[in-house]
Amino acid sequence: MRHCCQFDAHDIWYLKDTDEFCNRTLFIGVCPVCNKNLVNLYQKNIKTDSVFYIKKVGDTAIDFVRNLSHECVYSRNSINKMNLKPKPYGWKYGINKQKKSKNGEVVIEQYSADFFGNKELIKKNNKIL
Ligand SMILES: [Zn+2]
Structure with missing residues (x-):
């Protein structure tokens, strides 16, 4: 301009x-x-x-x-x-994932996701990140 x-x-x-x-x-x-x-x-x-x-x-x-x-x-x-925007926005829904860590522990990860393919890890073993 x-x-x-x-x-x-x-x-x-x-x-x-x-x-x-x-x-x-x-x-x-x-x-x-x-x-x-x-x-x-x-x-x-x-x-x-x-x-x-x-x-x-x-x-x-x-x-x-x-x-x-x-x-x-x-x-x-x-x-x-x-x-x-890497973070979810608008309508969101939760995803829970169970993983095994290297030392054999079960780790529960909770993600917040939107309908545009964005996903963010918000909790790990019920601890808010
Ligand atoms: Zn001017």
Whole structure:
């Protein structure tokens, strides 16, 4: 993104199509030099195939994002969070596992798991970790 200097967007929103536009991408950032909010919206006109660009700075940028928030299908930050999240989230269920340790002791491990394949060991022999 560009204002006083070139900088990376803090977040990118992918907006749903409207009757007129598709490929709607909203770049949201804060200028590191002047600290102003900056948003860039790119959207392609379905009929003409041309790309429209809208730029908003400062308070109008916040209002602009607020007005578009209900059209956001997903954002880059939300995807990154999902990919980075090693811990279970959302609906969880418990898994109990019995293992034998090297010296022959039975170890009971309890895991918390979610429906996205994330698993976390929470208890070992009934001790909370
Ligand atoms: Zn600036």
